[in-house]
Amino acid sequence: GEDVEQSLFLSVREGDSSVINCTYTDSSSTYLYWYKQEPGAGLQLLTYIFSNMDMKQDQRLTVLLNKKDKHLSLRIADTQTGDSAIYFCAEKGTAAGNKLTFGGGTRVLVKP
Amino acid sequence: NAGVTQTPKFRVLKTGQSMTLLCAQDMNHEYMYWYRQDPGMGLRLIHYSVGEGTTAKGEVPDGYNVSRLKKQNFLLGLESAAPSQTSVYFCASSSPGQPTTEKLFFGSGTQLSVL
Numbered sequence: 001g002e003d004v005e006q007s008l009f010l011s012v013r014e015g016d017s018s019v020i021n022c023t024y025t026d027s028s029s030t031y032l033y034w035y036k037q038e039p040g041a042g043l044q045l046l047t048y049i050f051s052n053m054d055m056k057q058d059q060r061l062t063v064l065l066n067k068k069d070k071h072l073s074l075r076i077a078d079t080q081t082g083d084s085a086i087y088f089c090a091e092k093g094t095a096a097g098n099k100l101t102f103g104g105g106t107r108v109l110v111k112p
Numbered sequence: 113n114a115g116v117t118q119t120p121k122f123r124v125l126k127t128g129q130s131m132t133l134l135c136a137q138d139m140n141h142e143y144m145y146w147y148r149q150d151p152g153m154g155l156r157l158i159h160y161s162v163g164e165g166t167t168a169k170g171e172v173p174d175g176y177n178v179s180r181l182k183k184q185n186f187l188l189g190l191e192s193a194a195p196s197q198t199s200v201y202f203c204a205s206s207s208p209g210q211p212t213t214e215k216l217f218f219g220s221g222t223q224l225s226v227l
Binding site: 004006008030031033037040041042043044045048052088094097099100101102103105 | 116117143145147153154155156157160163168170171202204206208210212214216219220221
């Protein structure tokens with residue numbers, strides 16, 4: 001079945017850029033997503049990218065997609081303490097029902 | 113704006129007990145999902161539903177049953193709880209369409225411990 005992999009932890013200083021990486025195996029992925037989970041809460045959609053795009057920018061967020069290598073990254077510019085959270089990469093295949101396959105999540109800790 | 117509401121928020125069960133987790137959404141979404149979240153394993157899909165009266169198995173369905181008798185509600189049942197079912201359970205809903213409308217809306221989770 002589909003598999004999505006992420007590194008477990010990232011520590012970054014406030015004001016620096018954060019880069020979170022993700023790899024996936026499903027070559028039929030249509031959309032790839034980044035979700036953010038703050039402590040004690042459910043996941044919230046941060047951004048997404050269509051599989052025929054290679055870059056998408058949304059304010060401080062930049063998503064890069066290398067479809068050949070099945071590699072997705074999320075760059076957060078000027079990282080703030082409020083960006084401390086768990087970030088999940090997810091991919092949507094072609095099956096009906098909007099089913100997403102999630103990675104294990106990357107815990108980002110922003111240090112002042 | 114209630115969105116997706118899960119009840120209860122916390123529960124402790126003994127091995128072999130049964131319980132039902134309730135998920136309710138007020139966004140008229142067609143699709144609903146139950147995920148479980150375990151440390152380092154992300155979210156894994158248990159069961160999902162693409163419409164009232166229909167359900168389907170996800171990645172880890174064993175030990176769980178679901179029902180979608182009303183469009184706005186999706187129930188997750190544990191008939192005989194096991195310690196391996198200790199987890200945080202998330203319900204989500206979405207609608208078909210463009211990616212911004214297909215995004216999943218999540219509830220705030222249910223922390224379940226099985227002793």
